[in-house]
Structure formats: C-alpha cells, structure tokens
Amino acid sequence: MAKGKQQDAWVFFGEVLKERRExxxxxxxxxxxxxxxxxxxxxxxxxxxxxxxxxVAMRIDEVLQTGGIFERTWRKLINKSPYASYFSEVAELELVATKICEFAPPVVPGLLQTPEYARAVTVATHPFATEEFIEEKVTSRIDRAAILRGTTRPEYWAVLHENAVLTPVGGPAVMAATLDHIATLARERRVLVTVLPRAVGAHAYMTGSLKLMEFEDQPPTAYAETAFSGTLLDDPAVVKQAQRAYDLLRVATLSPAASLALIESAAEDYRRCATTT
Incomplete structure (x- = not known):
C-alpha cells in the first residue's frame, strides 16, 4: 500500500472512531x-x-462495543505497512516532525543511508529473504529519506558513533559512497552530523539506537530501538530523560567541522581501498 493511501486509511480509521465515540x-x-x-x-x-x-485499539473496541472493528482494522493496516509493526508509526511521525535527532551507534541511521548501504544491512539481517522482500525494505527506507530533500524538511541532527564510520558495511566502495552522501548533505546544510569518537568509551546511551522527534502541534516523542524491537515513548518524564541522554551524547562529540573532516577522510580511505582490491 502506498504511503498516501495508507495515511488515508488511518484518517478513515479516525473518522470512524469519532463517529462511534459521538x-x-x-x-x-x-x-x-x-x-x-x-x-x-x-x-x-x-x-x-x-x-x-x-x-489501545482493543480497549476502544471494548468500551465502544464495536465487535472488534478497530482491532481488525489496526491489524490489517499494520500488515500492509512495509515496516516492522513497532516502527510503522515512527515512519509516519517522521513525515510531520519539525525536528529529528538521531543516534544509531552500530550503523549509519536509516535517513542517511544510500540504497547500496541499506541493501547490505538488510541482506545481513535477512539472509534467506526473497529479492522482492529485500527490495521492498530498501525502497521503503530510501523513500523515508525524501523528507530531507523537501522544502519543509525537518531540522535533522545525527550523532554517528565512530564505529559506524569505520565499519565497512557493504565493502569499501559502498562505504565511500555512503560517507560522500552524508558529507554532501552536511555541506548543503540539510543535516547536522557530528561523530562520537571511540576514545570517549562509555557514553550516555549504550542500549541501542535513539530517535527524538518534535512537532508543531503535539508533544515531543522518543523512540528507542534494540535489535529486535522498538518502543515509542510518549511519557513526558521519559522523553525528558531521553533528551538529556542525547544532550550528553552531543557534548561528547567532535565539532561539526572536525566530524565532517573525519567523514570525508574515511571516505577517501575507503575509495583508495576499493581501487586497490
């Protein structure tokens, strides 16, 4: 289901909810x-x-005595999403966020990946998947990154762990192209990227990846993800803790200029390696 059609379906879900509530x-x-x-x-x-x-959908069914209509609709819409069930809402929230801050220590964050990098990550985590499955995952990830090219793009901050820069996902040529892509986005001032050096050692967020999102007309949220699951966090106190952890990460990073220099240097090293192998 295309994003626009899926969003329309959720709007219809909301309209039915309003009718049943009233x-x-x-x-x-x-x-x-x-x-x-x-x-x-x-x-x-x-x-x-x-x-x-x-x-929540199931409790709404119970309270409004709908016979399970909201649960069934929820399951149908989630199953049609190209994303894991725990990430589907996050992908939709990215579309309306005014600011996104991200930290994904093992890998380059999805919004900064190239198709070749996304493919390498997807194949590594789904080694027995069909080509159709791989293409769908890669396409959906790259489609998400379109928000960084729009005229109403969010303010996007990313902290890259140095390990993500130095791990040759997809091989030297893929890494060179990925780091070039990140450097171009930074130089065009579409993103602000800083690098957390390995020498820092222990840091403020060591339990997986973290995404913070702010919006024009709704409270900020945080999204925490580990290898096999993710949690969207709405509680203001928890979101505040996540924001503090991200602030502590950011003060431990290199400056934007030094980070860009490191990224471009690493890209050149990968490029030399690719031409000699």
Whole structure:
C-alpha cells in the first residue's frame, strides 16, 4: 500500500472512531480516561495524525462495543505497512516532525543511508529473504529519506558513533559512497552530523539506537530501538530523560567541522581501498 493511501486509511480509521465515540455520547476526554490515554491523544487518533497501539485499539473496541472493528482494522493496516509493526508509526511521525535527532551507534541511521548501504544491512539481517522482500525494505527506507530533500524538511541532527564510520558495511566502495552522501548533505546544510569518537568509551546511551522527534502541534516523542524491537515513548518524564541522554551524547562529540573532516577522510580511505582490491 502506498504511503498516501495508507495515511488515508488511518484518517478513515479516525473518522470512524469519532463517529462511534459521538454515538456513545462520550467526549474525547471521557473516552481517553476509559482506555487509559489522554483526551488529546484520542483527538490525534481521530485526525489520523497518531495511530493507537494495538492494546489501545482493543480497549476502544471494548468500551465502544464495536465487535472488534478497530482491532481488525489496526491489524490489517499494520500488515500492509512495509515496516516492522513497532516502527510503522515512527515512519509516519517522521513525515510531520519539525525536528529529528538521531543516534544509531552500530550503523549509519536509516535517513542517511544510500540504497547500496541499506541493501547490505538488510541482506545481513535477512539472509534467506526473497529479492522482492529485500527490495521492498530498501525502497521503503530510501523513500523515508525524501523528507530531507523537501522544502519543509525537518531540522535533522545525527550523532554517528565512530564505529559506524569505520565499519565497512557493504565493502569499501559502498562505504565511500555512503560517507560522500552524508558529507554532501552536511555541506548543503540539510543535516547536522557530528561523530562520537571511540576514545570517549562509555557514553550516555549504550542500549541501542535513539530517535527524538518534535512537532508543531503535539508533544515531543522518543523512540528507542534494540535489535529486535522498538518502543515509542510518549511519557513526558521519559522523553525528558531521553533528551538529556542525547544532550550528553552531543557534548561528547567532535565539532561539526572536525566530524565532517573525519567523514570525508574515511571516505577517501575507503575509495583508495576499493581501487586497490
């Protein structure tokens, strides 16, 4: 399902939710209280801006006595997404974020990957997958990066761990092209990238990747991911902790100029290696 059509489907989900809620004589705040979310989140669900977690959809079904319509619709829409179920909402939120801050220590973050780099990562994690599956994953990842080229692109910050720069994912030629791509985005001032040196040792976020997102008309969120799962975090206190961890990471990085010099130097080293092998 194309992104636009999928988003339209979630808008329809929200419209049906609003109709059922009003038919039950409940305000957004009242329904929110019954399903353990805020009334503001019910409003975001009804506008198609946010997507409820499965357990919330099931509680809505129970409260509104719908016979499971929201659970069934949720499962159908999630199954049609090219993303893992735990990442689907994150990909949609990226489209409306005004600021994105990211740290993915083992690899280059998805929004900065080239198709060849994305393919190498996908094949490594799905060695028995069909070519169709691989292409779908790569295409969906590269399509997400279109937000960095738009006129209304978000302010994008990325902290790269030096290990991600020095690990030859896909081989020297792929790494050279990927680092060139990142350097070009930085020089065009589309992104701000800094590098966390290996010499720093222990750092403020050592449990996986972290993404922070800010929006014009809704609270900030954090997304934490490990190898096999991810969690979208809404609680203000938890998001504040995540923001503090990212701030601590950022102060430990090289300056933007020094980081760009390191990235371009590493790209040149990979390029020389590629021509001699």
């Amino acid at each position: 038919a039950a004589g409940l305000t957004q705040e009242e329904l929110g209280g019954l399903v353990f979310v805020s009334g503001g989140y019910i409003g975001l669900f009804e506008q198609g801006i946010r997507k409820p977690q499965l357990d």
